[in-house]
Amino acid sequence: MNENDLLLKEKLKKEGHEYNPDDSDPADNWPDNSEPAGLPLEKTMGPAAPKKDSKILFFAGSKGGCGCSFISNAVAAYYAKSKNKNVLLADLNCGKKDSRLLFNLSLKSNLRDIGDIEFDFKEIDFNVLKRLVVSLEDSLHIVLPPLKFEKAPLMTGKNLDILLDSFSGLFDLIIVDTPFYLLQDKNIDFLEYADMFILVTQADLISISNLEVIFSNLCLENMPARFEIVINKFNSRPVISPPRIISMLKAPVSIFIPYDRDIELLYLTRGPAPMFDYNLRITKAISDFAESLFEKLF
Ligand SMILES: Nc1ncnc2c1ncn2[C@@H]1O[C@H](COP(=O)(O)OP(=O)(O)OP(=O)(O)O)[C@@H](O)[C@H]1O
Ligand SMILES: [Mg+2]
Numbered sequence: 001m002n003e004n005d006l007l008l009k010e011k012l013k014k015e016g017h018e019y020n021p022d023d024s025d026p027a028d029n030w031p032d033n034s035e036p037a038g039l040p041l042e043k044t045m046g047p048a049a050p051k052k053d054s055k056i057l058f059f060a061g062s063k064g065g066c067g068c069s070f071i072s073n074a075v076a077a078y079y080a081k082s083k084n085k086n087v088l089l090a091d092l093n094c095g096k097k098d099s100r101l102l103f104n105l106s107l108k109s110n111l112r113d114i115g116d117i118e119f120d121f122k123e124i125d126f127n128v129l130k131r132l133v134v135s136l137e138d139s140l141h142i143v144l145p146p147l148k149f150e151k152a153p154l155m156t157g158k159n160l161d162i163l164l165d166s167f168s169g170l171f172d173l174i175i176v177d178t179p180f181y182l183l184q185d186k187n188i189d190f191l192e193y194a195d196m197f198i199l200v201t202q203a204d205l206i207s208i209s210n211l212e213v214i215f216s217n218l219c220l221e222n223m224p225a226r227f228e229i230v231i232n233k234f235n236s237r238p239v240i241s242p243p244r245i246i247s248m249l250k251a252p253v254s255i256f257i258p259y260d261r262d263i264e265l266l267y268l269t270r271g272p273a274p275m276f277d278y279n280l281r282i283t284k285a286i287s288d289f290a291e292s293l294f295e296k297l298f
Pocket of ligand 1: 070
C-alpha cells in the first residue's frame with residue numbers, strides 16, 4: 001500500500017467506510033432509475049436551449065505525475081469558490097480513479113461516467129447528461145471517465161465532439177483534464193473548441209522536451225494567445241534553473257508553482273478547494289494564475 005492509499009484509508013476510516021483498493025467501482029452496479037446527479041435544473045438542451053458562451057480550457061501534462069490533474073482541479077475549485085460561474089471539470093483520463101478518490105465519490109452508488117453513454121449517439125439526451133454530471137462543492141460539477149480502459153476509444157473523435165458541444169451549452173467554464181495522447185486525435189479539432197490550452201510540466205529535461213513536442217503537434221507556435229505554460233513543482237528538484245528553462249522553451253512561462261507537501265496532503269484528504277483557505281506561496285501562485293486566465297477569458 002503506497003502513501004496515498006494510507007491517507008485515503010485513514011480518511012475513509014474516519015468516515016466509517018472500509019477501503020479496499022481492489023474494490024470494483026459501484027458505478028458498475030448503478031440502478032437504472034437512480035436519481036439524477038445535480039446538473040443545473042433550470043437549464044434545457046436541444047435546439048430550444050440557450051447556447052452559452054462557454055469557455056473551454058484544456059489542461060495537458062508533459063509527463064505522468066507532473067501535476068496536470070492537481071493544477072486543473074485546483075483552478076476549477078478556485079473558480080467555483082470565488083467566481084459566480086458554473087464550472088464543469090471534465091476528467092477524460094480513461095482507466096484512472098483519481099477524481100473518484102479525490103472527490104470522495106467511489107462509494108456513491110448512483111455514479112455514472114462517460115463510458116455509460118450509449119454510443120454511437122447522434123446527440124446526447126439531456127436526461128443522460130443530468131445523470132452523468134455530479135455536483136460537488138460550490139458551483140463545481142464533474143464528469144468522470146470510465147474505469148475500463150477499453151472504453152477509451154468511445155471518448156475520441158466525433159463522440160468527444162458531441163460531448164463537448166452538449167456541455168458547452170450548459171456551463172460557463174469547462175475545464176478538461178486531458179491525457180496528452182488525446183490531443184493527437186486528428187478526428188477532433190481541438191483548436192476549434194479550446195479557448196485556452198494550459199500545458200503543465202515539471203522542470204526536468206524529459207518533461208521540457210516532451211512539452212516542445214506537444215507544442216508543435218498542436219501547432220501552437222503561432223498562437224501565443226491560446227496557451228499558457230505552467231512549470232509545476234519547480235522547487236522540488238532544481239535540475240534545471242528557471243532562467244535555463246525559460247531559455248530552452250520557445251514560449252514564455254506563465255507561472256512557476258512550487259511543490260508543497262502539506263498542500264499535497266490536504267488535497268489528497270479533503271480535495272482541492274480547502275487549499276485556498278491558506279495563504280501560502282503555492283495557493284497564491286495558483287490563484288494568481290487562475291485570476292490572470294480569468295481576465296483573458298471574460
Ligand atoms: N505543486 C504541488 N504541490 C503539492 N503536490 C503536488 C503538486 N503538484 C502535484 N502534486 C501531487 O503530485 C501527485 C501527482 O500529481 P497529478 O496526479 O496531478 O499528476 P498528473 O500529471 O495528473 O499525473 P497523471 O499522468 O497520472 O495524470 C499528486 O499526488 C498531486 O497531489
Ligand atoms: Mg492526471
